[in-house]
Amino acid sequence: MLKPFNFHLFCDILNDHHRRCEKVLRRHTQRVVRCPITFNTTNMKLEPQPYQPPRQIGVHKIVLGVDFGTTFTGISWVSTEGAHVKVLDDVHCVRDWPGGDNAWKAPTRIAYGDENGSTGNTWGYEVSPRMKSYAWMKLLLDPEQKTKFDSADLSKSQGEGVLAKPDIKSPVEICADYLTEVASFAYQSLEKAVSPEVLQATPLDFWFTVPAVWSDKAKRDTLRAAQKAAKQAKLRAHQDSQVFLIREPEAAAIAALSSVTQGGSERDIAVGQSILVCDCGGGTVDLTAYEITAITPKPQFKELVVGIGGKCGSTYIDREFMKWMEHKFKKNYTDLGWEKRGPASRMMKEFEGHKKDFGKSTNSRKVYEIPLWMKNAKGSRYYDDDEGIVRIYEEDLKRMFDPIVTKVKDLLQHQLDSERRQTGKATTIKTIILVGGFGDSTYLNSVLRAWAKDRGIKLICPPNPQSAIVRGAAYSGLHGIQPSHRRSRLHYGFACHVAYDPMIHDKRDRFIWDWDNSVRASGDLYWQLGKGDLVDQNTKISFHVQRTMSIGGQLGKHETIVYMSDLDEAPARLRDPGVRKLVTFDSDFSNVNLANYPRRTVKGKTLCLVDCDYVVHFGHRKGVLCFSCLVAGKEIGNTTVTFENQSEQDRADGPGGLGGASPPCVMQ
Numbered sequence: 001m002l003k004p005f006n007f008h009l010f011c012d013i014l015n016d017h018h019r020r021c022e023k024v025l026r027r028h029t030q031r032v033v034r035c036p037i038t039f040n041t042t043n044m045k046l047e048p049q050p051y052q053p054p055r056q057i058g059v060h061k062i063v064l065g066v067d068f069g070t071t072f073t074g075i076s077w078v079s080t081e082g083a084h085v086k087v088l089d090d091v092h093c094v095r096d097w098p099g100g101d102n103a104w105k106a107p108t109r110i111a112y113g114d115e116n117g118s119t120g121n122t123w124g125y126e127v128s129p130r131m132k133s134y135a136w137m138k139l140l141l142d143p144e145q146k147t148k149f150d151s152a153d154l155s156k157s158q159g160e161g162v163l164a165k166p167d168i169k170s171p172v173e174i175c176a177d178y179l180t181e182v183a184s185f186a187y188q189s190l191e192k193a194v195s196p197e198v199l200q201a202t203p204l205d206f207w208f209t210v211p212a213v214w215s216d217k218a219k220r221d222t223l224r225a226a227q228k229a230a231k232q233a234k235l236r237a238h239q240d241s242q243v244f245l246i247r248e249p250e251a252a253a254i255a256a257l258s259s260v261t262q263g264g265s266e267r268d269i270a271v272g273q274s275i276l277v278c279d280c281g282g283g284t285v286d287l288t289a290y291e292i293t294a295i296t297p298k299p300q301f302k303e304l305v306v307g308i309g310g311k312c313g314s315t316y317i318d319r320e321f322m323k324w325m326e327h328k329f330k331k332n333y334t335d336l337g338w339e340k341r342g343p344a345s346r347m348m349k350e351f352e353g354h355k356k357d358f359g360k361s362t363n364s365r366k367v368y369e370i371p372l373w374m375k376n377a378k379g380s381r382y383y384d385d386d387e388g389i390v391r392i393y394e395e396d397l398k399r400m401f402d403p404i405v406t407k408v409k410d411l412l413q414h415q416l417d418s419e420r421r422q423t424g425k426a427t428t429i430k431t432i433i434l435v436g437g438f439g440d441s442t443y444l445n446s447v448l449r450a451w452a453k454d455r456g457i458k459l460i461c462p463p464n465p466q467s468a469i470v471r472g473a474a475y476s477g478l479h480g481i482q483p484s485h486r487r488s489r490l491h492y493g494f495a496c497h498v499a500y501d502p503m504i505h506d507k508r509d510r511f512i513w514d515w516d517n518s519v520r521a522s523g524d525l526y527w528q529l530g531k532g533d534l535v536d537q538n539t540k541i542s543f544h545v546q547r548t549m550s551i552g553g554q555l556g557k558h559e560t561i562v563y564m565s566d567l568d569e570a571p572a573r574l575r576d577p578g579v580r581k582l583v584t585f586d587s588d589f590s591n592v593n594l595a596n597y598p599r600r601t602v603k604g605k606t607l608c609l610v611d612c613d614y615v616v617h618f619g620h621r622k623g624v625l626c627f628s629c630l631v632a633g634k635e636i637g638n639t640t641v642t643f644e645n646q647s648e649q650d651r652a653d654g655p656g657g658l659g660g661a662s663p664p665c666v667m668q
Contacts, residue, residue, distance in 0.1 A: 065473030071282030099125030142218035179229035249288035255472030280438035359443030523574035
């Protein structure tokens with residue numbers, strides 16, 4: 001029997017629900033956005049808005065992961081709002097890309113409107129093969145990586161715009177232009193999910209991923225491109241919004257560990273064991289090993305050996321396919337327009353599907369068909385000239401995959417050998433975690449699983465491996481998960497002068513020191529941090545310098561250079577091969593009080609010997625290198641840091657948040 005309806009109780013419930021909704025709305029809307037300008041699309045003018053100081057409330061924020069990849073880019077987000085502790089499944093991935101079909105990521109490709117007769121830029125899936133476009137622009141940020149990848153084969157498979165840019169654009173600018181489009185779209189997606197009012201009132205933490213092998217300057221330029229994109233997109237972001245960087249393998253490890261150890265499970269991975277994260281992307285495969293130090297309440301790990309990378313991503317299979325087509329059909333294929341055989345063509349989309357399917361079938365006689373009309377191609381085992389169908393057989397695809405898969409196995413073996421050399425013991429790596437778009441390949445999985453089993457190692461490929469990095473980036477930012485220790489990928493140090501010894505020093509380095517008229521030799525290197533050394537949040541290197549300064553003259557700026565080397569054995573002298581400049585400190589001593597420092601008169605000038613310390617901090621919360629100069633234990637505020645080959649524009653666009661100043665930093 002139904003109970004009678006209690007109207008008064010219903011009203012109480014309704015009023016209570018209304019009060020709770022009001023409370024949530026107040027909590028969001030009390031945060032006032034500092035947004036000094038807004039873009040008015042009606043009259044196309046910038047209108048100043050009155051500034052209102054923010055009210056201090058809770059720490060609710062939205063954390064976004066941005067996997068800016070060589071070939072594809074992904075976005076994820078998670079909100080701190082809600083009573084329950086957020087898990088990896090609470091991280092949302094953007095999947096409604098313009099022109100995409102519910103894909104995890106969008107192509108990292110941009111076509112400029114002024115080069116294609118249109119009013120705006122086109123990006124991602126909407127770039128057609130007929131457009132003049134640019135791809136792989138991320139690698140332009142690191143000239144060393146660009147040099148490794150640049151080849152005629154790459155241009156053949158990816159088009160003339162690969163690793164290219166308009167002459168008027170810098171690498172940072174073209175990356176920022178692409179990220180501007182991505183940021184605008186992601187912001188629109190968030191507005192739909194949480195409402196424009198809540199979004200403007202909520203701080204955003206952006207976590208951009210970078211390769212483990214990225215140079216320090218490339219990491220800094222990635223940060224600059226991200227900040228420039230946020231400004232160009234005119235995001236109405238909260239004034240407390242910030243940009244951070246995270247290494248790709250760390251993000252992948254965080255996602256994988258959080259997935260397989262959910263609820264504190266040690267079934268697949270246990271404390272004390274080590275894992276090897278293998279990120280197989282479109283352009284590169286990157287590997288990093290970590291030792292697991294804790295699983296609950298959240299995963300904790302430290303880097304085991306210095307990570308490595310290789311040119312064996314899935315696009316290299318595309319190259320093998322194009323070579324096969326050229327060999328089988330010659331000019332019938334190569335004379336086709338780029339729109340019929342380029343990266344976004346129907347032919348390559350069909351081949352992409354076959355790449356994903358390869359390895360699933362047990363039928364060794366399976367035939368993979370690709371529609372492609374070639375006017376003068378004759379019918380054969382590989383071509384149906386009546387239907388315009390290219391036929392690829394199982395053994396053909398295997399020959400395209402195997403050279404790439406072999407390189408991946410070589411990289412895995414290299415990491416196992418590196419650990420053995422470092423520890424002198426048997427490997428502690430018990431699990432390989434396969435992530436990345438190429439990591440989802442059934443054939444790659446089956447081959448690597450057999451390879452790992454022969455070595456007593458388990459292989460895990462978590463669900464949706466192509467999204468592991470972008471979800472891990474957001475999840476890391478949400479819970480503050482990061483390795484307790486990393487391995488330095490370089491030697492870092494300084495050069496100084498010492499007493500001249502004709503037996504060991506080059507005559508070209510000999511000079512007379514003006515302070516005491518002694519014979520000195522310049523160019524001795526002192527490495528404060530070695531390649532492979534452990535780095536934690538407290539790690540810093542410092543170098544004590546005694547500078548001679550003229551009393552009564554212009555103190556001005558003085559330079560000190562930080563050097564680096566990626567050689568296994570650190571060079572001893574500045575003239576040795578393998579030594580490169582990292583940054584130059586420009587420290588202004590104009591306001592330093594010289595009264596308490598020793599002085600003497602030399603050649604009619606009064607000189608003062610000033611003690612100062614140059615410090616490089618490796619453990620900044622944003623994952624950056626930070627620099628400072630200290631005199632008498634106090635930091636000189638007017639110190640600038642310039643990277644080697646850094647332009648004036650680079651210095652003007654120094655890294656910070658989405659606005660405001662920050663110390664001279666770069667991602668470590």
